[in-house]
Amino acid sequence: MGESLTTYMGDLMEEEVYAEVKRQLDEGVPPEKIFGELQKGMEIIGERYQAQEYYLSELIMAADIFKKAAEPLQEKLKGSAGETVGTMVLGTVAGDIHDIGKNIVALVFSSNGFNVIDLGVDVPVQKFVEAVKEHKPQIVGLSCLLTTSFDSLKATVEALEQAGLRNEVKVLIGGGPVDEATCKYVRADAYCVDAPAGVDIAKKMLGVA
Amino acid sequence: MVTARELYEERLNRIKTAVALGKPDRVPVVPMGDSFYLKYLRVKLADSCTNPKLFNEAILKAVTSLGEVDGIQHPSFSVYLLSVLWISELKIPGRDLPEDDLWQVDEKELMTVEDYDTIINQGYKKFLDDYYMHRLDNLNAKFQQFVESLPDAIKATQDMGIVPFSPGITTIPYEVFCGGRSMSEFLKDLFRIPDKVQAAMDVAIEDIVESARQFCRAIKPIATWVGGWRSASEFLSPRLWQRFVFPYYKKLVQAVVDEGVIAVLHFDSNWTRDLEYLRELPKGKCVFSPDGTTDIFKAKEILGDHLCIMGDVPAALLSLGTPDEVHNYCRRLIENIGPSGFILAQGCDIPPNAKPENVKAMIESVKG
Numbered sequence: 001m002g003e004s005l006t007t008y009m010g011d012l013m014e015e016e017v018y019a020e021v022k023r024q025l026d027e028g029v030p031p032e033k034i035f036g037e038l039q040k041g042m043e044i045i046g047e048r049y050q051a052q053e054y055y056l057s058e059l060i061m062a063a064d065i066f067k068k069a070a071e072p073l074q075e076k077l078k079g080s081a082g083e084t085v086g087t088m089v090l091g092t093v094a095g096d097i098h099d100i101g102k103n104i105v106a107l108v109f110s111s112n113g114f115n116v117i118d119l120g121v122d123v124p125v126q127k128f129v130e131a132v133k134e135h136k137p138q139i140v141g142l143s144c145l146l147t148t149s150f151d152s153l154k155a156t157v158e159a160l161e162q163a164g165l166r167n168e169v170k171v172l173i174g175g176g177p178v179d180e181a182t183c184k185y186v187r188a189d190a191y192c193v194d195a196p197a198g199v200d201i202a203k204k205m206l207g208v209a
Numbered sequence: 210m211v212t213a214r215e216l217y218e219e220r221l222n223r224i225k226t227a228v229a230l231g232k233p234d235r236v237p238v239v240p241m242g243d244s245f246y247l248k249y250l251r252v253k254l255a256d257s258c259t260n261p262k263l264f265n266e267a268i269l270k271a272v273t274s275l276g277e278v279d280g281i282q283h284p285s286f287s288v289y290l291l292s293v294l295w296i297s298e299l300k301i302p303g304r305d306l307p308e309d310d311l312w313q314v315d316e317k318e319l320m321t322v323e324d325y326d327t328i329i330n331q332g333y334k335k336f337l338d339d340y341y342m343h344r345l346d347n348l349n350a351k352f353q354q355f356v357e358s359l360p361d362a363i364k365a366t367q368d369m370g371i372v373p374f375s376p377g378i379t380t381i382p383y384e385v386f387c388g389g390r391s392m393s394e395f396l397k398d399l400f401r402i403p404d405k406v407q408a409a410m411d412v413a414i415e416d417i418v419e420s421a422r423q424f425c426r427a428i429k430p431i432a433t434w435v436g437g438w439r440s441a442s443e444f445l446s447p448r449l450w451q452r453f454v455f456p457y458y459k460k461l462v463q464a465v466v467d468e469g470v471i472a473v474l475h476f477d478s479n480w481t482r483d484l485e486y487l488r489e490l491p492k493g494k495c496v497f498s499p500d501g502t503t504d505i506f507k508a509k510e511i512l513g514d515h516l517c518i519m520g521d522v523p524a525a526l527l528s529l530g531t532p533d534e535v536h537n538y539c540r541r542l543i544e545n546i547g548p549s550g551f552i553l554a555q556g557c558d559i560p561p562n563a564k565p566e567n568v569k570a571m572i573e574s575v576k577g
Binding site: 185 | 300310311313315393396397399400401443444445446449478482502523524525529530562
């Protein structure tokens with residue numbers, strides 16, 4: 001039953017999720033279908049997060065269950081090149097080593113169908129430029145938790161401008177002290193209060209909402 | 210000519226009146242800006258961040274040139290304090306970072322699931338001694354240097370007529386474990402092995418309370434921070450917060466207050482959801498100190514007749530705003546959160562890239 005897998009995922013029933021994935025695989029259910037049910041479960045997680053029924057604690061737990069549950073599917077999904085909503089190059093900007101927010105963004109975006117290229121933390125400006133050239137993303141996500149990183153955010157956006165790539169991408173920023181004023185200061189396209197809000201913004205920008 | 214002693218008494222009285230929910234002659238201002246002060250003086254972060262005596266001198270020099278403050282939150286600082294709070298490694302300027310970069314907590318999974326068993330079976334102190342020695346490169350020795358420097362730092366501050374408000378920091382087991390395990394791993398522990406985590410917390414809190422009591426008796430501070438960062442309401446569901454967070458704050462705050470010391474709830478991130486719970490803490494003996502993320506007006510509404518509020522000029526306003534914007538924000542706080550039961554301060558910490566004119570505007574704003 002696909003529906004119950006979605007429900008188990010949404011309700012964070014870890015053991016039931018793994019058992020159901022195994023059962024469906026054993027019964028020969030196509031891995032794309034199983035993966036789709038897990039993604040629907042993650043959508044429930046996102047909705048409950050925005051409704052403040054779930055918090056970061058539940059998001060992190062959900063992300064872990066999702067990752068583990070999808071492991072036995074990964075090999076089978078390869079080659080079938082699942083449809084993606086878009087590509088995002090993501091990282092915490094130079095001088096800042098905070099990774100939790102960035103990791104959550106990576107997970108929430110990938111479970112919502114984005115192909116996420118995660119460059120890690122303390123990412124040099126040039127690395128973002130090279131990644132944009134290489135992966136041609138629609139979205140660039142910049143994370144930071146320090147006000148001292150605002151200038152890194154700005155430098156990263158400027159480097160994209162100088163490389164002539166700025167019009168190719170939408171730049172989303174997020175992290176503790178980031179607000180509308182920061183967004184204006186660094187010339188990003190939007191700032192995101194949290195990961196699910198970021199997904200909504202990104203989808204609207206890509207016209208897939 | 211007013212002596213430093215008289216000035217000190219006047220300022221202390223102003224602060225104590227606010228904490229007791231009274232209306233002082235004017236709202237007191239008690240800032241903190243550890244890294245900002247060093248940047249402002251153009252002193253290398255690398256030289257002072259592990260040298261509490263240098264740090265104390267820099268704080269006093271900076272703060273007296275920025276305006277007339279009633280008190281300062283930390284008379285001294287050492288980055289090793291952060292290592293103790295979250296049992297984590299650090300990236301230190303001059304060692305791991307360029308000499309003038311800001312220090313950062315380098316959170317990794319240093320504490321294991323087995324460590325919960327060690328705490329439960331062998332005690333928290335045994336666990337911590339071993340952890341400091343072997344996993345944090347003899348942290349205790351480095352931290353002792355800070356503790357030993359405190360009495361002189363406190364006296365130097367008082368001698369200038371400034372109140373060394375809250376020289377110490379303590380926190381609940383949640384924060385310590387979360388730092389040691391790393392936030393993601395720790396949050397998963399709360400789902401997968403909740404009883405074990407709670408049993409370890411119940412052991413740890415006893416030692417933490419005892420250490421806080423000993424600190425209060427030895428240093429006799431006016432206040433001490435009971436800090437909250439990762440345990441903020443915004444990060445975890447009510448079910449988890451009510452079980453793993455609040456009962457421990459209640460116990461720790463009560464112990465500090467029992468020692469005759471004011472508990473400063475230095476609470477970063479968003480605590481708005483659970484403000485009602487803070488009414489269970491001793492009335493007129495604590496300070497709720499949000500960082501600009503919690504809705505401070507809501508806090509006033511819910512806690513105003515119970516706890517003094519301190520804050521909360523946001524870091525981003527201090528670094529990106531103008532002196533006029535800072536002044537207007539401060540006046541709004543003074544008039545709406547004050548004039549009773551309110552202390553003006555930045556939210557969390559003045560960031561290193563704050564504009565000095567903005568910090569001056571904040572300090573000056575209490576005068577009208």
